[in-house]
Amino acid sequence: MKKIKNIAIIAHVDHGKTTLVDCLLRQTGVFRDNQKVEERIMDSNDIEKERGITIFSKNASLFYKDYKINIVDTPGHADFGGEVQRILKMVDSVLLVVDAFEGTMPQTKYVLKKSLELDLKPIVVINKIDRPNCRPKVVLDMVFDLFVQLNATDEQLDFPVIFASAKEGIAKYNLEDESSDIYPLMDTIITHVEDTKGDPSRPFQFLSSAIEYDNYLGRMGTGKICNGKVRQGDEVVLLKRDGRSIFYNITKIYSYEGLKKVEVKEALAGDIVSLAGMEAIDLGETVADREHPEPLPSIKIDDPTLAMTFTPNNSPFIGRDGKYVTSTNVWERLMKETQTNASLIITKSASSDSFVVKGRGELQLAILIENMRREGYEFQVSKPEVIFRESGGKKTEPIEHATIDVGDEFVGVVIEKLGQRKGEMTNMIPGNDGYARLEFKVPSRGLIGFRNEFLTETRGTGILNHIFLDYEPYRGSIPTRSRGVLVQMENGTSVAYALDSLQDRGKLFIGPGVDVYEGMIVGENSRENDLPVNVCKTKKLTNIRAAGSDDAVRLITPRDFSLEQALEYIQDDEILEVTPKNIRMRKKILSEIERKRARKAV
Secondary structure (H helix, E strand, O other): OOEEEEEEEEEOOOOOHHHHHHHHHHHOOOOOOOOOOOOOOOOOOHHHHHHOOOOOOEEEEEEEOOEEEEEEEOOOOHHHHHHHHHHHHHOOEEEEEEEOOOOOOHHHHHHHHHHHHOOOOOEEEEEOOOOOOOOHHHHHHHHHHHHHHOOOOHHHHOOOEEEEEOOOOEEEOOOOOOOOOOHHHHHHHHHHOOOOOOOOOOOOEEEEEEEEEEOOOEEEEEEEEEEOEEEOOOEEEEEOOOOOEEEEEOOEEEEEEEOEEEEEOEEEOOOEEEEEOOOOOOOOOEEEEOOOOOOOOOOOOOOOOEEEEEEEOOOOOOOOOOOEOOHHHHHHHHHHHHOOOOOOEEEEOOOOOOEEEEEOOHHHHHHHHHHHHHOOEOEEEEOOEEOOEEEOOEEEEEEEEEEEEEEHHHHHHHHHHHHHOOOEEEEEEEOOOOEEEEEEEEEHHHHOOHHHHHHHHOOOOOEEEEEEEEEEEOOOOOOOOOOOEEEEOOOEEOOHHHHHHHHHHEEEOOOOOOEEOOOEEEEEEOOOOOEEEOOOOOOOOOOOOOOOOOOOOOOOOOOOOOHHHHHHHOOOOEEEEEOOOOEEEEEOOOOHHHHHHHHHHO
């Protein structure tokens, strides 16, 4: 029986997890010497490559000193915490990667807390020791304090430490050591990570920690074989969470070698594999020996804190860009997402053609929307709303722990802005480099739409990170967008003449030559009220010319919105139209007359 160690790499976003995995795979011979390999090869999804972040947990393996080491790369962003939670059940230890300059951050605390709760014994990697102004010893003290704060056991507190630069491909036991490779980290994994638990002689048990779909093999479950062994063709029983038992035959077994899935005839306890042949398998379900159907503890994912309503597109431009436009198309795609995304909850609303999607944060929902539009779907989404709860007869709301790194000159304005959003400052750490770190407890409502304002106030230099903390008593109303919008009055195409005359009224969101419709938002008003405008109005042609009045029109570059920025910008009476080619903000009620009637009826 080969010796196996299973390990996950966890960290805050952008602390170097995926780069470290690249380094481990390169130096242990997974790639040929002359093989061209992209940077962050584990980030294989298009959106991951574009944004430079990990969104989905992924598996790889390498061989070192007679051991097969299965590695799971996890997301570092708080919105994808469900991806971290679902894989921690199939590993024996974690590499906690911490930036040698930034130190412990909100997601560092979250992933470490989940690991310690499962009695895992982390290996701490202080990464980016080549970074200017890094402070590895100070960061190590911060990590130790975090372990103590999270009530780690004495055994967990005695964690091994490695200093590394994943970018340079080196690791050290001590900062003073000379090093030219990553092998000190590999040796630490071999020494301190226990061999994977599991008894091959016991009846077969497998816990599904991920679901994927293959066009030829159907649904496949990926996870750890906790006990026993499985062969191709074996008859097994799938133990559903609702209590049902379904019998299947295993049609294919895949193990990992490097980044590739390799078909094998048999797999033993402790290995991480993918099993095909079970069409009804879902996340967190047990596959067991048919004679001994014993379920394993299921995977518990934290409850969602944000909700958003998806509806089919009903604008005048319906069907121009998208292939899938009906409510049935949208519902089927959302249901498909729940098969692989453990942290999303999707239900039908009171309206027959609208669906409520509940998730962990704006970015998670934005990634789902972006994936759908790239696949050819056309639909509309509402402003994200927090999910309130009742506790002891009182209304409670989700509270976030926000960490802000900002220049000293912007500290006052940040404290003022978050104070208006019911934020409570819990800590302030002055730095020696002109920057300060501020920590706040802020309602999730207060952070929706704050990032744009924050970047404006700090001139793009501030860094904001936040993570769900807990539910606390409702903190009262929070001021929303302070300005109204410019709303188009009729269908048509925008012209430079009309846009030029509107520039004094506020900021424009479109340029000339853009198709528009009644109720579409074309700019921001400089005042609090919404203003009906007509961007299609052309100049009346006459034979009379006047000096100066017929000069070329000079338009200011319109403000361009990303998907997340648009989601943050819209208000309760507005929705976002999403198509494969366009993102349009619009009023829920397109007609100005109907909007007036609706306001009077309230």
